[in-house]
Amino acid sequence: xxxLGVNIDHVATLRQARYRADPFSxxxxxxxxxxxxxxxxxxxxxxxxxxxxDQRHIQREDILRxxxxxxxxxxxxxxxxxxxxxxxxxxxxxxxxxxxxxxxxTTEGGLNLLGQEERFRPGIARLRAAGILxxxxxxxxxxxxxxxxxxxxxxxxxxxxxYANAIRxxxxxxxxxxxxxxxxxxxxxxxxxxxxxxxxxxNVRRYVARVPHLHTLNIxxxxxxxxxxxxxxxxxxxMVGLAAGE
Numbered sequence: 001x002x003x004l005g006v007n008i009d010h011v012a013t014l015r016q017a018r019y020r021a022d023p024f025s026x027x028x029x030x031x032x033x034x035x036x037x038x039x040x041x042x043x044x045x046x047x048x049x050x051x052x053x054d055q056r057h058i059q060r061e062d063i064l065r066x067x068x069x070x071x072x073x074x075x076x077x078x079x080x081x082x083x084x085x086x087x088x089x090x091x092x093x094x095x096x097x098x099x100x101x102x103x104x105x106t107t108e109g110g111l112n113l114l115g116q117e118e119r120f121r122p123g124i125a126r127l128r129a130a131g132i133l134x135x136x137x138x139x140x141x142x143x144x145x146x147x148x149x150x151x152x153x154x155x156x157x158x159x160x161x162x163y164a165n166a167i168r169x170x171x172x173x174x175x176x177x178x179x180x181x182x183x184x185x186x187x188x189x190x191x192x193x194x195x196x197x198x199x200x201x202x203n204v205r206r207y208v209a210r211v212p213h214l215h216t217l218n219i220x221x222x223x224x225x226x227x228x229x230x231x232x233x234x235x236x237x238x239m240v241g242l243a244a245g246e
Contacts, residue, residue: 001208001245005046005074005196006039006236007220008032008066012049012057014224023059032058033065035232040070042236048218050076050098051083060086067092074218076137079111084123088130095127096135096157096194096218110139110159113147120151128152135194140175140182148191155192157218158182163207164198172206179211187213194218201226204242217243 012023012032019028036047047070049058067073067090074094077083087095097120099111113120113136120136127134135155136148140162148156163175183193196218199207208214219239226235 002195002214002217002243003045004043004236004240004243005048005194005216005218006036006044006223006239007048007050007076007196007218008035008039009050009057010221010224011035012059012062016057024061032062033069036066036070038233039236042233043240044236046072046074046094046216046218048074048076048096048220051086053078053080053083063090063092074135079120079123081123084126087127087132091130092132094133094135094155096137097124097153098137109161110141110144111137112144113138113151114143115147117147117150124152128154133192135192137196138182140178142182142185145182145185145189145191148186149189153191155194155215156182156186157194157196158186158211159197160195160199160207161197164200164203176207176210179207183211183213192216201238201242204239205245208243208245219243 011030015023015028015030039047051058051063073092074096075092076096076098079097097111124134133154135157136153137157138144138148140158145156158179166172166175186193192215193213194216199219200222223235223239
């Protein structure tokens, strides 16, 4: 039902835990570039990496190296002039615009485009003019879907944290309903539908079975965790199957 984008941020997190002072030393491991190569070998349709302003995990040099070897790169980034300039020079296949706060451990919610469409439109147009597919990472709110379309995005990535964190069945159902409504609207507006954040081997099958129009799921942390037990490529192959509804 959906292809898989493998987020390699936490491969870099593991490297930075020991080699922060010299992440490109010959001794530094694990190598995010090798993780990206092996991810594609295992069936990932996209390699996703978030270049944060503080470079807490993925480094700029990582992105340059990964771009040279992968078939399809999705660069997650904040909507900042310097990041837009970098992306236009790098020309990844996709850019996913995400909110970013230095205090957060990981992305905590979707980008707020509502009422800011005019501010986002020139930057999005510049990225698209460089041949880059532009995705807005948003909460599953219909007004945000419409704002993404008005700002000129090609795709929306629905923030799935509410669904992933729901414990009770009734809460899960409410979140699925939100995701479905947002996906239906996005599709009707001509937007490609991606999704991600907190999806795991336990909850992804139900998600892809219920939410329509899914093109790509971006998943990282769960795959890195699973890889500790079964290996990187086996973990990816398992998730590729789940994303496809197998």
